[in-house]
Amino acid sequence: MLRPMQPGLSVPMIRHMLRPAKRVHRILDSTRVSSGARSFGSTPRPQSLRQWLWQKRSFRYPTYACGSLLFSGVVVIGGLLAYDVMTYHRLDTAGTVIPNLKEAPRAGPDNLPILTWGNENEKGDNTPEQESDKPRKERLVVVGGGWATVSMLSRLDQDAYDVVVVSPNNYFLFTPLLPSVAVGTVGVRSVIESMRKLLSRVGGYFVQGAANAVYLANQLDSRTLEVTGNANGLLAVEVLSAEWDGDMEVERDPNTGNMIYLPYDKLIVAPGSITNNRGVKGLEYCTRLKTISDARVLRKRLIENLEIASLPTTSPKTRERLMSFVVCGGGPTGVEIAAEILDMIKEDVPKLFPPGLHHLAHVHLIQSRNHILNTYSEKISEYAEDRFRNEDLDLITNAYVQEVTPEKVIYKVQNRFSGEEELREVPTGCTVWSTGIGMANFTKKIAGVFPNQTNPHAIVVDSHLRVLGAPLGTMYAMGDASTVDIDLGNFMRKNFDRFDADHDGFLTMNEFQAFVKKLCRKFPLASKHMEDLDELFKRYDADHDHRMEACELANLIRDAAKDVTSFPPTAQVASQEGKYLARKLNALAKLRNNTKLSEMALKEADPSDFDLDDEVYKPFVFRSLGNVAYLGNAAAFDLPLPEPFHTFFGGLAAMYAWRSVYLSELVSLRTRVLVLGDYIKRSLWGRDLTWV
Incomplete structure (x- = not known):
């Protein structure tokens, strides 16, 4: 039941009295909220360890990386397994016999x-006529x-x-x-x-x-x-x-x-x-390095020498001979095998064999020329020689092997003081012939x-x-x-009359140009000597009669042949x-x-x-794309570039460049992966010095 309105209060006055009450409620509500907020900020809820770790970048980013690697590994392994499943095929036994196996x-x-x-085997009675015309x-x-x-x-x-x-x-x-x-x-x-x-x-x-x-x-x-x-x-x-x-x-x-x-x-x-063989006696006691069988034989010989030398029953003299390795030939193959043997002795033998055995090892490199790697630039040859001498490799130059026996290598060398040739010998437990x-x-x-x-x-x-x-x-x-x-003289004798159009025994300038064009087409190596034809014609036209006689052309050909060499x-x-x-x-x-x-x-x-x-x-x-040689944890490059970029040699950086070159030259992805894996295994666990 509604109360009666008090006298003197109108409706507008009542509304005015109610407004402050609503404002008070709003202020109180806001005060409670702000008070609650202050209360929450001053006393935070405790975080879990997982939340705390996840806020750290040092934990979050490695977790992302590990997860990515794990996911990638699962995908790769799954893909390999799926591919492996697809490689199994059912043998079709209903096929025809291979034609090549029939009686020929x-x-x-x-x-x-x-x-x-x-x-030849695909021809038959059912061959379409349109294919027979091919x-x-x-x-x-x-x-x-x-x-x-x-x-x-x-x-x-x-x-x-x-x-x-x-x-x-x-x-x-x-x-x-x-x-x-x-x-x-x-x-x-x-x-x-x-x-x-x-x-x-x-x-x-x-x-x-x-x-x-x-x-x-x-x-x-x-x-x-x-x-x-x-x-x-x-x-x-x-x-x-x-x-x-x-x-x-x-x-x-x-x-x-x-x-x-x-x-x-x-x-x-x-x-x-x-x-x-070069007519040397006793090469049956040498190991060559041309085939995979040669590499197996040499590896077996090296390991056997190390094993026998490490036995207490081996005499000191025999031990020194077994640890003497002789390489005959200072070309790229000889230099690289000498460097590989030297690296093996210094890096792997001390870890696997009795202490001090590697100190008895000696590597001898015999070269018939003045320098090793004589086909490379002089800087590379000198760098290789200095490096080998610093590594205590016995480098013997200007020496000619006369005879090889199971226990020694006899070579002839010129005495630097007397100038006379004399025979010398070096003991050997393993001889490699690569010349x-x-x-x-x-x-x-x-x-x-x-x-x-x-x-x-x-x-x-x-x-x-x-x-x-x-x-x-x-x-x-x-x-x-x-x-x-590269027989330029024979070409001239056979073709002089052919280019002598008027058969007067001389070549005019036009005839000479046609002759040189044909010569350079047949012998591209002679092109460098035949660049300025006007100058060549004037230089070899001895009597200056503006005609080239056969004898004058022969002089030009003889001089050009000096610069032409075989590959x-x-x-x-x-x-x-x-x-x-x-x-x-x-x-x-x-x-x-x-x-x-x-x-x-x-x-x-x-x-x-x-x-x-x-x-x-x-x-x-x-x-020529240049040459590269391995020098024992170092390498040397001889590149067809202008100075000072013509040569490049050094330590580990050059060695990794050498490995990269060989990896790129391998003929298949399979061999590249295997060789790269071998390099990684060698870095982690050393060379494989076992023989099976």
Whole structure:
């Protein structure tokens, strides 16, 4: 029940009286809130340890990093497991028999089986007519599995040729790291790659065996030519058998082995080289370093010497001899193996063998020249010699090894005081021979086929790497087995009359320019000497009659030949030759597949002066990328740069640069990962000085 309104109070007055009450409530409410806030700020709630740690950057960021690494590891391992699952395939047993395993036809001089491969086996009655009009791919047979071959395979077009590689070894060997393999720095499996895997890129075929002989097309009868599809020649190959396991060092009778014929349209000779004995007696007591077997033998010998020398039953004299290591040859291989042995003695022997044994070790390096690394710059040679002398390596220069026995090396050296030559000797427990190279047996047989092959060290090729004397475009040679022709005088004698247009016995300025252009095209090495033709013409025109006589031109050619040298037998040269030949073969294959272009080229060409290789691709020119040598936890670089950047040598920085160069030159990702892992293992746990 509502009370009656007091007299004298109106509605506006009542509203005015109620307003302050609302304000008081607001002030009280705000006071409570602010008071509560002050109370919370003055007495905070206690934090947990996790919250406190998470506020610290020193804890939070490492946690993020560890979590990222853990997540990445799980993803990588999971991916590898998933990939591994996908590599297991069910074997298809319903497939057809491989055509190469069928009984091959027999023909040739000795009526041997003729191996066919590639599109020879793909032909059949069901071949479409449109495919039968396509030119047959040429058969490319390559002898050897070294640097030149692998470089060529990496650049060859996949469908350009039917390729077959013949080699005694079914792997490619990265030879620059053989010294590291011999002392346990790098594993054996890290420096080899399957030849079949490298061949799979071009769909090639591999035959493990040794090339024995070659027969040109003019030596084959009509039946053999019919069976081989008019091949340009036959290659006789001794394949693996129960009597021969592929070891080229074993004496054998090739006539008693399993022999086959390989027909070819183009043959590439690249079997490499062998170590030159130089007529020294007792080299059977030496260890070489050309193959993986040599590295294994040397490693076993080094470990055996260390183990025997550490026994108490070994006499002091025998112990000193066993700890004496002699390297014959001051080239890159000899220097690197000496440096590797020295590093092993100083870094690993003191940790694993009896104390003081490493003090008995001595490394001797015998060089026939004035300096080691004589093909490098003088600064690098001097740096290497100073470093070796500081490391107590016995460096013997101007010395010629006369004889090697199981216990000593006898060498001849000139006495610095009397000037007379005298014989000296150094005790040895392990002798490494790494001086000079010689022709492989098959290279000698190829040279014997052609009368103009008179070079005693290698097959002579022209600037297109074609074997001199062989039919043009059918046989090439590269790597250590070849040397580029630099006989400028013979070229002048054969071509002087050709460029003498009016046959007056003189060359005018225009005729001289045409002659020099052809000369530089055939011999690119002579281009540097033939730059200013006007100046050359004036200088060698002795009678100043503005004509060049034959004798005057001969003087110019003789002076130019002094500056023209053959390429060094190095992996760098072989690699560039292989890549060059692949590019040229690709161009030839494209021209051959385009029949219209081929017909046009033949019609427009002068038959007397037509050179298909020369028209399709330029001659080979070697471009030196520099040299590098390992000097024992140091390295030296000889680069084709202007001074003062021409040479670069030093300690650890140079050594890591040397490792980076070799890692980049390895032929597959697999070998790069393995070698990098070997370097890491060596840094963490030292070299592997075990023998299994």
